[in-house]
Amino acid sequence: MxxxxxxxxxxxxxxxxxxxxxxxxxxxxxxxxxxxxxLAATSINDAVAVLPHFTPRVKRVIYLFQSGGxxxxxxxxxxxxxxxxxxxxxxPSIRGTQRxxxxxxGQKIFPVVPSPYSFKARGxxxxxxxxxxxxxxxxxxxxxxxxxxxxxAINHDPAATxxxxxSQQPGRPSIGSWVSYGLGGENENLPSFIVLLSKTSNxxxxxxxxxxxxxxxxxxxxxxxxxGKDPVLYxxxxxxxxxxxxxxxxxxxxxxQKLQKNEVKDPEIDAKIAQYEMAFRMQTSVPEALxxxxxxxxxxxxxxxxxxxxxxxxxxxxxxxxxAERNVRFIQLYHQDWDHHGQLPQxxxxxxxxxxxxxxxxxxxxxxxxxxxxxxxxxxGEFGRTxxxxxxxxxxxxxxxxxxxxxxxxxxxGGLKKGLAYGSTDDFCFNVAENGxxxxxxxxxxxxxxxxxxxxxxxxxxGRRFRLTDVYGKVVHDILS
Amino acid sequence: xxxxxxxFHPLLIHFPIGILVMAAAAVLLLKGxxxxxxxxxxRFLYLVGTLFVGLSIASGLSLAQSASYEYxxxxxxxxxxxxxxxxxxxxFYIVPLQRYKSLILILNIGLLILLAxxxxxxxxxxxxxxxxLPRTRMEMRSVQAQINDSSSLFESLIFPIFQEKCIRCxxxxxxxxxxxxxxxxxxxxxxxxxxxxxxxxxxKSKIFKRVSLPxxxxxxxxxxxxxxxxxxxxxxxxxxxxxxxxxxxIGVLExxxxxxxxxxxxxxxxxxxxDPLSNMQVPPVSPGLxxxxxxxxxxxxxxxxxxxxxxxxxxKPNQLFSKTQLTSLLLMKEQIVWLNLAGSNLDDESMEIIGxxxxxxxxxxxxxxxxxxxxxxxxxxxxxxxxxxFNTRVSAAGVNNLSRWPALTELYLGQTxxxxxxIKALRQQxxxxxxxxxxxxxxxxx
Numbered sequence: 033m034x035x036x037x038x039x040x041x042x043x044x045x046x047x048x049x050x051x052x053x054x055x056x057x058x059x060x061x062x063x064x065x066x067x068x069x070x071l072a073a074t075s076i077n078d079a080v081a082v083l084p085h086f087t088p089r090v091k092r093v094i095y096l097f098q099s100g101g102x103x104x105x106x107x108x109x110x111x112x113x114x115x116x117x118x119x120x121x122x123x124p125s126i127r128g129t130q131r132x133x134x135x136x137x138g139q140k141i142f143p144v145v146p147s148p149y150s151f152k153a154r155g156x157x158x159x160x161x162x163x164x165x166x167x168x169x170x171x172x173x174x175x176x177x178x179x180x181x182x183x184x185a186i187n188h189d190p191a192a193t194x195x196x197x198x199s200q201q202p203g204r205p206s207i208g209s210w211v212s213y214g215l216g217g218e219n220e221n222l223p224s225f226i227v228l229l230s231k232t233s234n235x236x237x238x239x240x241x242x243x244x245x246x247x248x249x250x251x252x253x254x255x256x257x258x259x260g261k262d263p264v265l266y267x268x269x270x271x272x273x274x275x276x277x278x279x280x281x282x283x284x285x286x287x288x289q290k291l292q293k294n295e296v297k298d299p300e301i302d303a304k305i306a307q308y309e310m311a312f313r314m315q316t317s318v319p320e321a322l323x324x325x326x327x328x329x330x331x332x333x334x335x336x337x338x339x340x341x342x343x344x345x346x347x348x349x350x351x352x353x354x355x356a357e358r359n360v361r362f363i364q365l366y367h368q369d370w371d372h373h374g375q376l377p378q379x380x381x382x383x384x385x386x387x388x389x390x391x392x393x394x395x396x397x398x399x400x401x402x403x404x405x406x407x408x409x410x411x412x413g414e415f416g417r418t419x420x421x422x423x424x425x426x427x428x429x430x431x432x433x434x435x436x437x438x439x440x441x442x443x444x445x446g447g448l449k450k451g452l453a454y455g456s457t458d459d460f461c462f463n464v465a466e467n468g469x470x471x472x473x474x475x476x477x478x479x480x481x482x483x484x485x486x487x488x489x490x491x492x493x494x495g496r497r498f499r500l501t502d503v504y505g506k507v508v509h510d511i512l513s
Numbered sequence: 514x515x516x517x518x519x520x521f522h523p524l525l526i527h528f529p530i531g532i533l534v535m536a537a538a539a540v541l542l543l544k545g546x547x548x549x550x551x552x553x554x555x556r557f558l559y560l561v562g563t564l565f566v567g568l569s570i571a572s573g574l575s576l577a578q579s580a581s582y583e584y585x586x587x588x589x590x591x592x593x594x595x596x597x598x599x600x601x602x603x604x605f606y607i608v609p610l611q612r613y614k615s616l617i618l619i620l621n622i623g624l625l626i627l628l629a630x631x632x633x634x635x636x637x638x639x640x641x642x643x644x645x646l647p648r649t650r651m652e653m654r655s656v657q658a659q660i661n662d663s664s665s666l667f668e669s670l671i672f673p674i675f676q677e678k679c680i681r682c683x684x685x686x687x688x689x690x691x692x693x694x695x696x697x698x699x700x701x702x703x704x705x706x707x708x709x710x711x712x713x714x715x716x717k718s719k720i721f722k723r724v725s726l727p728x729x730x731x732x733x734x735x736x737x738x739x740x741x742x743x744x745x746x747x748x749x750x751x752x753x754x755x756x757x758x759x760x761x762x763i764g765v766l767e768x769x770x771x772x773x774x775x776x777x778x779x780x781x782x783x784x785x786x787x788d789p790l791s792n793m794q795v796p797p798v799s800p801g802l803x804x805x806x807x808x809x810x811x812x813x814x815x816x817x818x819x820x821x822x823x824x825x826x827x828x829k830p831n832q833l834f835s836k837t838q839l840t841s842l843l844l845m846k847e848q849i850v851w852l853n854l855a856g857s858n859l860d861d862e863s864m865e866i867i868g869x870x871x872x873x874x875x876x877x878x879x880x881x882x883x884x885x886x887x888x889x890x891x892x893x894x895x896x897x898x899x900x901x902x903f904n905t906r907v908s909a910a911g912v913n914n915l916s917r918w919p920a921l922t923e924l925y926l927g928q929t930x931x932x933x934x935x936i937k938a939l940r941q942q943x944x945x946x947x948x949x950x951x952x953x954x955x956x957x958x959x
Contacts, residue, residue, distance in 0.1 A: 082818035082819070083818065084815070084816070084817060084818060085817075085818050086817050086818070087789075087790045087791070087816055087817040088816070088817075091824075218812060218814070218826050219828075219829070219830060220812075220828055220829075221829060330953045330954070333953065334952060334953050357830070357855070358830045359826055359830060359853075393952075396952035396953075397952055399949060399952065400903065400925070400927040400928075400949055400950070400951055400952040401879060401901075401903050401925070401927065402877065402879060402899070402901035402903055402923070402925040402949070405899060405923060406875075483816075483817065
C-alpha cells in the first residue's frame with residue numbers, strides 16, 4: 033500500500049518553492065490587474081489563471097462532427113474540370129506520393145469520377161455548394177468554407193482521434209475537454225462539455241475516448257447524452273426519497289470523500305465530488321433543458337420532420353440550440369454514416385437528407401436569437417474522399433476511398449469572415465493548391481476564437497507540458513474578421 | 514595612375530604588420546646580451562617596416578580619394594596609420610641609444626596598439642561592421658520586434674535599407690552622382706540626373722529602376738557589395754507606390770498580398786482588425802465587490818486577461834431577478850461590458866437600472882416582457898454595439914430611431930411586434946446595422 037502514499041508528494045518541497053516564489057507572486061500580480069480571474073483560479077494551475085488570454089469572439093462551440101469522411105468532391109469543392117478526365121486514370125503526377133489505404137492502393141487504375149451532382153453559386157457570397165445540400169445552400173452567406181483542410185491520418189479512428197485530441201494515438205484530452213479546462217462552464221447546472229450522438233445503425237464506431245478528458249481532471253470529459261427518449265437516465269429520485277434526502281445523502285458522502293482525500297491526496301477525489309454535485313444539479317436542470325415539448329410548431333418545421341424523433345441528428349440539433357441558450361460551453365454532435373467506399377450515389381441522399389436541413393436550421397435559429405454572434409458552429413469530418421473511384425465505376429454506382437490530402441469543412445459564427453471560401457485544391461481535388469489548413473491550424477484557430485492562445489493553454493503531465501496542438505499549429509488569421 | 518596604385522593598399526599593408534610585429538616581439542622578448550646581439554637587426558626592421566608604412570599611407574590616401582568609405586572609420590584608420598609611421602620612425606632613431614630602454618618598451622606597446630586599431634578599422638571597411646563580431650540572432654530579433662502597425666514605413670523599413678546599401682556613396686560628404694540619400698531633403702532633391710523618386714509610380718522612379726536591374730548591368734545599384742534583396746525591392750516599390758511619404762504609418766497603407774505576407778513573416782505584423790476592446794481602460798474592482806455582485810445570482814467572468822472588463826450572465830439561466838439584485842450590478846457599473854439577461858422576466862421598471870451601465874457593448878434581453886418604454890431607459894448607452902430584443906414586446910415605434918445608439922452594429926428583432934416590412938425599411942435606413950428578424954414567418958400573439 034505504500035505506493036498509494038505517493039499522492040502525498042503531490043506538493044513536493046520543490047513544487048512548493050517554485051510555486052510560492054513565482055506562482056504566488058504571479059497571482060498577486062494577476063490580482064492587481066484582474067481580480068476576477070485571480071479569484072477564479074482556485075487551484076494554482078498557472079496555465080488557466082489568466083484565461084481568456086484576449087477578448088473572445090465566441091463564447092461557445094457547437095461542433096457537428098460528420099464521422100466517416102464526407103466527400104468534399106460531391107458537396108463543397110466544385111471541380112468542373114474533372115468532367116474532362118471522367119473515367120481516366122488519375123495522372124501519377126497528381127497522385128504523387130500521397131498515402132492510399134490498402135483498400136484501393138492495389139488498384140491497376142484510379143478512374144477519376146466527377147461529381148454526379150450539380151453545383152450552383154449560392155447567395156451573395158457565391159459559395160459553390162452541391163444540390164445535395166439545398167438547405168445549407170440557403171445559409172451560404174453565413175458560412176466560412178475551408179477547402180484546404182488536410183490531415184495526416186488515413187483511417188477513421190486515428191483521424192478522428194487526431195482532429196479531436198491533436199494526436200493520432202488515444203489518450204489526450206478532446207478539444208471540448210481542453211476548452212472546459214481552460215474556460216470552465218457558464219452554467220453551473222449543466223456540464224460544460226456535452227456530447228450528442230445520432231442514433232444510426234451504419235457507420236464507423238465512435239469510442240467514448242473521442243470526448244475523453246485524457247490527463248485532465250475528469251469533470252472535463254464530455255458528458256454523453258443518450259440518443260433515445262431519455263437522454264440522461266435515473267434523473268428521478270427513487271420512490272420514497274425526495275431531493276432533501278438526496279442532499280443529505282450527498283453531504284455525508286462528501287464527508288467520507290474528504291476523509292479519503294486527506295488520506296491519499298488524490299485530486300481525482302475532488303473531480304468525483306464535483307461530478308456528484310453536478311449530477312445532483314442535473315436532476316433538475318436536464319429535464320428543463322431537454323424538454324422540447326414546448327417548442328412551437330414552426331421550429332419543428334424549421335429543423336425538419338426528423339426533429340420530432342429523439343436521437344436523430346435533427347432532434348440533436350434542436351437540443352444543441354437549447355443547450356447553447358443555456359450557455360453550455362462546448363456541444364458536440366456526432367453523425368456517422370459518411371463512409372462511402374462503394375454505392376456512394378445510393379448512400380449520399382440518405383445521409384444528406386438526415387443532416388442538411390437540421391444543420392442549416394441550427395444556423396438560422398441561432399441567428400434569429402442572436403446566438404450565432406457568440407457561437408461557433410463547425411461542420412466537418414476527419415478527412416475527405418478520393419477523387420477516383422474505389423473499385424469499378426458502373427453506370428449506377430461508384431465509391432470513394434479515404435483521402436487525407438485535402439477536404440472541406442464549414443464554420444459559421446462570431447469572429448469569422450462570413451461568405452469566405454478559404455484555400456483551394458488542385459483541379460483534381462487531390463492536393464492542396466494554396467493556403468493549406470492542417471488539423472493543428474484548425475484547432476489553434478478554434479481556440480483563438482474562444483480567446484485562448486493555443487500555445488499558452490497547457491497542462492503538465494508526466495513531466496511535460498501538453499497542448500492541444502502539440503508543438504504545432506498556426507492560427508488562420510485570414511478567415512477571422 | 515595614382516588611383517590605380519591605390520589598389521595596392523591591401524597588398525602593401527601586410528608587410529609593415531609582419532615586420533613591425535617582429536621588431537616589437539624582439540624588443541619585448543629579448544633580454545640583456547641577446548638583445549644587444551640583435552639591436553642592429555631590430556633597427557633595420559624598424560626602417561623597413563616604417564618604409565612600408567609610408568607606402569601604405571600613400572596608397573591608402575589615393576584609395577580613399579577614389580572610393581567612398583564610411584567617414585568615421587576612414588578618419589581613424591588614416592590617422593592610426595600615420596601615427597604608426599611616426600612611431601616606427603621614432604623607434605628607428607632611439608633603438609641604438611642606451612638610456613631610452615623603458616621608453617622603447619612603452620613605444621613598442623603603443624605601436625602594437627596602433628597597429629591593431631588601424632588593422633581592425635581597415636577590416637571593418639572592407640568586410641563590414643559585423644565581420645568580427647556578428648550580431649547574434651537574439652539581437653536581430655529584438656531590432657525587428659520594434660516594428661509595429663504604428664511605425665512609420667519610411668523611417669523603420671525604407672531608410673534602414675538606404676543606410677545599409679546606399680549611403681556609403683550617397684551622403685552629404687560623398688555625393689556620388691550629386692545624390693545625398695542621408696536626408697529627406699536630399700532624397701527629394703535627387704541627383705545630377707534629376708529627381709530619383711516619382712511618387713506613386715515605382716517603375717518610373719530612377720531609384721527603383723536602378724536597384725531592380727539585373728545585377729551585372731552597368732547601371733545596377735549598388736555597384737559594389739550586396740544589392741537589395743527581393744523583399745527590400747518589394748518594400749521600396751510599396752513605399753513609392755503608396756506615395757513615397759515620409760510620415761505614413763505601416764498600419765494605414767494598403768498592402769499587396771506579398772507585402773502582407775512579408776510583414777507577417779518578418780515582423781509578425783498581422784492584417785487583422787484590432788480587438789475592439791483593446792483600449793478599454795477601467796479601474797479594477799475589489800474582490801469583496803465581486804462577491805457581493807455574484808451573491809445576487811450573477812456569474813462574473815473576465816473578458817480578457819489583464820483588463821478589468823467583465824461579462825455577466827445569470828448563474829442559472831432564465832433566473833428571475835429582483836430590483837435589489839439588479840441594483841447590485843451598479844457596483845461594477847464601469848466594468849460591465851457584456852450583459853446577458855435572457856429570460857429573466859425583466860420589466861420596464863427594472864430596465865432603468867440597466868440603463869445606467871454606461872459601458873455596455875453587448876446587451877441580451879431576449880425572452881423578457883419588456884416594451885418600448887425599456888428602450889427609452891437604455892437610450893443613453895452610447896457604446897452599445899449589439900442589442901438582442903428577440904421575443905420581447907417592443908414595437909415599431911420603439912425602434913424607429915436607431916441613431917440613439919450610434920455604435921450599434923447588430924440588432925435582433927425576431928418574435929417582436931416589429932413586422933417584416935418595418936425591418937426591411939429599417940435595414941434600408943441603417944445600412945451599417947445588421948438587423949435580424951425571424952428565420953421563419955411568425956405571428957406575434959398580441
